[in-house]
Amino acid sequence: MATAHSRAAARLTMAPAVVLLLGWMLIPLSMTLYFSFQRYNLLMPGDEAWIGFLNYEYFLTDPAFFAALWNTLLLVGGVLVITIAGGTALALLLDQPFWGRGVVRLLVIAPFFVMPTVSALVWKNMFMNPVNGLFASLAKGLGLPPVDFLAQIPLASIIVIVAWQWLPFATLILLTALQSLDSERLEAAEMDGAGPLDRFIHIILPHLARAMTVVTLIQTIFLLSVFAEILVTTNGGPGTATTNITFLVYAQSLLQFDVGGGSAGGIVAVILANLVAIFLMRMIGRNLDI
Amino acid sequence: MARAVSTRRKLVVTVVAWTVGLLIFFPILWTALTSFKTEAEAIASPPSFLAFDWTLANYAEVQSRSDYFRHFLNSVIISVGSTLIGLLVAVPAAWSMAFVPGRRTKDVLMWMLSTKMLPPVGVLIPIYLLFRDAGLLDSRIGLVIVLTLINLPIIVWMLFTYFREIPAEILEAARMDGADFKSEILHVLLPMAVPGIASTLLLNVILAWNEAFWTLNLSASQSAPLTAFIAGYSSPEGLFYAKLSAASTMAVAPILILGWFSQKQLVRGLTFGAVK
Numbered sequence: 001m002a003t004a005h006s007r008a009a010a011r012l013t014m015a016p017a018v019v020l021l022l023g024w025m026l027i028p029l030s031m032t033l034y035f036s037f038q039r040y041n042l043l044m045p046g047d048e049a050w051i052g053f054l055n056y057e058y059f060l061t062d063p064a065f066f067a068a069l070w071n072t073l074l075l076v077g078g079v080l081v082i083t084i085a086g087g088t089a090l091a092l093l094l095d096q097p098f099w100g101r102g103v104v105r106l107l108v109i110a111p112f113f114v115m116p117t118v119s120a121l122v123w124k125n126m127f128m129n130p131v132n133g134l135f136a137s138l139a140k141g142l143g144l145p146p147v148d149f150l151a152q153i154p155l156a157s158i159i160v161i162v163a164w165q166w167l168p169f170a171t172l173i174l175l176t177a178l179q180s181l182d183s184e185r186l187e188a189a190e191m192d193g194a195g196p197l198d199r200f201i202h203i204i205l206p207h208l209a210r211a212m213t214v215v216t217l218i219q220t221i222f223l224l225s226v227f228a229e230i231l232v233t234t235n236g237g238p239g240t241a242t243t244n245i246t247f248l249v250y251a252q253s254l255l256q257f258d259v260g261g262g263s264a265g266g267i268v269a270v271i272l273a274n275l276v277a278i279f280l281m282r283m284i285g286r287n288l289d290i
Numbered sequence: 291m292a293r294a295v296s297t298r299r300k301l302v303v304t305v306v307a308w309t310v311g312l313l314i315f316f317p318i319l320w321t322a323l324t325s326f327k328t329e330a331e332a333i334a335s336p337p338s339f340l341a342f343d344w345t346l347a348n349y350a351e352v353q354s355r356s357d358y359f360r361h362f363l364n365s366v367i368i369s370v371g372s373t374l375i376g377l378l379v380a381v382p383a384a385w386s387m388a389f390v391p392g393r394r395t396k397d398v399l400m401w402m403l404s405t406k407m408l409p410p411v412g413v414l415i416p417i418y419l420l421f422r423d424a425g426l427l428d429s430r431i432g433l434v435i436v437l438t439l440i441n442l443p444i445i446v447w448m449l450f451t452y453f454r455e456i457p458a459e460i461l462e463a464a465r466m467d468g469a470d471f472k473s474e475i476l477h478v479l480l481p482m483a484v485p486g487i488a489s490t491l492l493l494n495v496i497l498a499w500n501e502a503f504w505t506l507n508l509s510a511s512q513s514a515p516l517t518a519f520i521a522g523y524s525s526p527e528g529l530f531y532a533k534l535s536a537a538s539t540m541a542v543a544p545i546l547i548l549g550w551f552s553q554k555q556l557v558r559g560l561t562f563g564a565v566k
Binding site for chain 1: 300303307308310311312314315320324333335337379380382383385386387389396399400402403404405406407408409413414415416417419420442443446496499500502506507516520521524529534542545546548549550553557560561562565
């Protein structure tokens with residue numbers, strides 16, 4: 001039983017973490033909110049003024065915003081489809097008994113630990129480069145014309161790079177979920193004459209549904225903020241072909257020094273992320289019994 | 291499975307699984323191999339896989355040309371520093387949440403988690419301006435502060451899920467024996483919590499090592515950790531495949547090895563207990 005003494009101590013021990021996170025969230029976020037209603041450009045000091053929703057109006061009616069919103073959706077959606085489909089297949093494969101399972105597991109999860117700038121540059125130069133890349137060599141060997149991936153299909157190329165990084169995460173979580181499946185149920189179904197496809201659709205897939213949802217939500221939170229991969233491969237281009245919301249806000253604020261406009265974009269990004277976060281929080285909260 | 295799996299089937303699965311595993315791992319393997327080639331061999335077509343003159347020259351040159359070790363040290367200081375400070379703040383908080391939960395504990399935990407969902411661009415400008423005015427741009431201290439704060443929710447959550455598995459009766463017993471608050475933590479809780487704390491430390495060092503939004507935006511030449519240093523290879527003038535590979539291999543290898551040790555904790559840490 002907790003005593004009054006330990007309760008007071010408990011509150012005290014929580015204080016530093018709470019205060020730090022409160023400061024981290026409230027101070028900058030309210031500053032962003034405030035800036036978003038200001039005319040404020042670092043190149044024109046002294047010109048600051050309250051302009052109401054004008055920044056939002058500019059940001060939300062900018063053609064670049066629609067391009068960025070669309071690119072963000074394609075990037076998040078594309079990576080999710082690849083990682084969840086591929087992760088399920090890989091989890092089913094790694095769940096089978098075979099020789100060297102531990103080692104293959106290590107090989108499969110390795111990409112997750114490669115820093116984003118390294119994986120983006122390795123893919124960009126050593127694989128996707130139209131002159132010196134491995135894919136170009138492969139195409140030449142087959143007598144095909146080389147593809148300039150990041151110029152011709154830039155967004156698809158970035159989706160592949162990011163999916164490669166996140167495939168291990170999906171695989172690992174789906175494999176963990178798969179291993180908690182009662183194997184007797186599968187065997188019983190097999191006795192009753194259910195084929196592999198039947199067993200997958202009616203037993204395995206429903207069992208994995210929860211883990212898939214968790215993977216989807218968590219990856220979405222991180223994928224909305226993909227940045228380094230774009231910065232070092234295409235810098236958002238050609239044109240706005242690979243600019244996502246995160247990159248657009250970065251470009252507007254730190255490259256064009258438009259603090260007001262960038263802040264409005266930042267608030268829009270926060271709202272978009274919150275739409276996803278609410279569902280994720282609800283799932284995690286349901287699982288947490290205190 | 292209860293019934294014996296036929297050897298034939300096992301053989302087929304082995305071949306398929308190893309092929310897929312090696313394909314997924316191939317970019318990392320290829321980077322490591324390229325780091326031992328000369329620049330000419332690195333872009334040779336058709337490429338040679340193993341039959342080339344192995345050389346360590348790229349490693350020496352990356353160090354002598356760009357002071358690689360300083361950036362490596364920046365990465366170590368920033369990732370380990372932010373994790374240790376995070377633990378210092380999070381251990382007491384997670385302890386009280388796990389053992390003395392109140393009516394609002396769940397709310398506090400969920401709220402902490404919600405700060406992790408905040409997209410970094412939402413606070414990029416204020417942090418940039420505040421850091422500029424405080425002289426923290428391009429400083430290791432600045433990066434330690436930011437990475438501590440962005441990873442604090444994960445640290446608290448991971449510790450919380452570990453601490454909750456420690457039976458509370460043990461603490462009760464210690465209290466009966468007259469242990470005070472301090473010795474309760476030092477002599478009873480900590481020894482039992484060390485495995486959980488170690489896992490949390492490991493995963494957070496990895497996350498901080500690879501963090502590439504704040505490190506790219508808040509650092510320049512002085513404080514740049516490896517994420518930002520390697521980004522410098524994106525300019526066409528700096529394009530040397532063998533040197534890029536050597537720098538990348540050194541940046542990835544230590545954390546990959548740590549990562550292999552922490553694969554179980556990864557699931558727990560990144561799903562906030564939603565999948566175990």
